[in-house]
Amino acid sequence: MATGTAHTGLEAASGSGGLEVRGLRRYFGDIRAVDGVDLTVRPGETVGFLGSNGAGKTTTMRMILDIVAPQAGSITWNGQAITDEVRNSIGYMPQERGLYARMKVFDQVVYFGRLAGLSKAAAKERADYWIERVGLAERRKDLVQELSGGNQQRVQLAVSLVHDPDLLVLDEPFAGLDPIAAVAMQEIITERSAAGACVLLSSHQLDLVEGLCDSVVIISNGQQVAVGRPIDLRLAAGHRTLVVEWAEDVGQWQPLSGELISFTGTRAEVAMPASKDASEQIAHAVAAGSVITLTVEPPSLAEVFSDSVSPPVPGGVASPVPGGVAPASLDATAHDEPISTGEVTS
């Protein structure tokens, strides 16, 4: 924690400490928002929380923040139930903005710093630091409502970081950011994580997620369908893609095995079973002409994601889910208790 910051109760998570969410469930009437989500975020770890629109990510995060009440499951920090004091010190970046539109940028960040328990002097010092870091030094005296959407998003980030929290819950932090701001956001997340913070973030930008996250949890229709390190999930998939480019036209080239996905005469893309040794195929491609580039890669995280969340084929076998977690049923009626007709919010 930086000098002069508030005592949050979030410090000193170590070993098996951090955030643990088990068996979380929330229905809204008969809508299954979340049913059976488990998350573990250890100190120094960044976990990506992935799912299609409406999959249940925001509802899960709101349950961690106690904005929505869970109907089942547990949420702990360092093995203990989360107290109000701990919860108030979480660096939360909501998807919808939670800012005061008619407050100046600097005053806003100071205000939230004070709410998180910082002294006036520390709140001002940290506000200055974070406003500079998110690239808004020139706009510090402007009203929030005068800023563009992306710049308001930057203010939201400064607000969530002003007290140097040890747990960051970021709901789509990259949405609406320009490429430069997105890079700054990645640097800040990496830095906080390197300093020992737990970071849970949702995002639809899977290329960014893959570069940033130690592990990902994929949910579909409120249920967890895959969990693991991005590279492990990718390697667990059943196929690899060979892409080869030649300096000259190689005529009617055909792969030795697998499926030719595309072929232009100088470039071929081949889907091959992961179980097959690629060396013969590579030698076959090299023998055809002067190779400029040749790669054999597992599916991208985006492909793993879309395979994981695609609905089961009616009457057929659901696509295999990579990683260690067996797919939960995607049948909307498959819950083991009567559906609560609980209220819309907590």
Ligand code: ATP
């Ligand atoms: P997105 O990527 O679009 O932000 P999400 O994964 O964050 O989606 P949630 O916002 O958690 O999804 O929504 C999960 C489901 O719960 C959706 O079907 C949504 O309509 C429903 N839902 C969420 N909040 C409420 C609410 N307050 N009242 C009724 N239904 C709700």
